[in-house]
Amino acid sequence: xxxxxxxxxxxxxxxxxxSSVWRDSDPFESYxxxxxxxxxxxxxxxxxxxxxxxxxxxxxxxxxxxxDGGLGGIVTLENISAGRYRIVLSExxxxxxxxxxxxxxxxxxxxxTDCPGARRxxxxxxxxxxxxxxxxxxxxDHVKIAVLRMWPFEWKW
Numbered sequence: 001x002x003x004x005x006x007x008x009x010x011x012x013x014x015x016x017x018x019s020s021v022w023r024d025s026d027p028f029e030s031y032x033x034x035x036x037x038x039x040x041x042x043x044x045x046x047x048x049x050x051x052x053x054x055x056x057x058x059x060x061x062x063x064x065x066x067x068d069g070g071l072g073g074i075v076t077l078e079n080i081s082a083g084r085y086r087i088v089l090s091e092x093x094x095x096x097x098x099x100x101x102x103x104x105x106x107x108x109x110x111x112x113t114d115c116p117g118a119r120r121x122x123x124x125x126x127x128x129x130x131x132x133x134x135x136x137x138x139x140x141d142h143v144k145i146a147v148l149r150m151w152p153f154e155w156k157w
Contacts, residue, residue: 053071080130
């Protein structure tokens with residue numbers, strides 16, 4: 001399905017879109033608030049989650065990866081507008097986006113090796129209802145996460 005995305009959406013600035021003068025290419029440069037796993041946040045943005053051993057995390061939907069060990073966690077965004085979002089992780093880990101106890105399809109998934117502060121980027125289309133992010137397989141004790149709304153249109157000059 002990623003092939004149907006505009007080329008600009010696939011090859012944007014280190015996996016962050018839209019990039020502009022008001023949005024830094026590294027969302028993790030400045031202060032990032034940290035929450036414990038299984039907490040809820042009011043809306044999208046940039047935050048960090050303290051991780052726990054995957055064996056101790058209670059996932060809303062069973063990951064299809066089996067028991068991969070490592071560290072993981074979940075966080076729920078209570079108020080999120082419908083649309084396409086890019087989710088960027090500061091650490092290498094797998095990620096699932098869940099709404100209404102159903103795993104959303106990833107419109108794109110990209111491992112990032114040349115971008116400072118970012119290791120994985122995915123895109124999902126969400127409805128106007130709470131969004132739960134669940135992740136695992138990390139080796140760090142926390143992961144920074146940026147949930148960024150994508151522009152609903154493509155610039156054409």
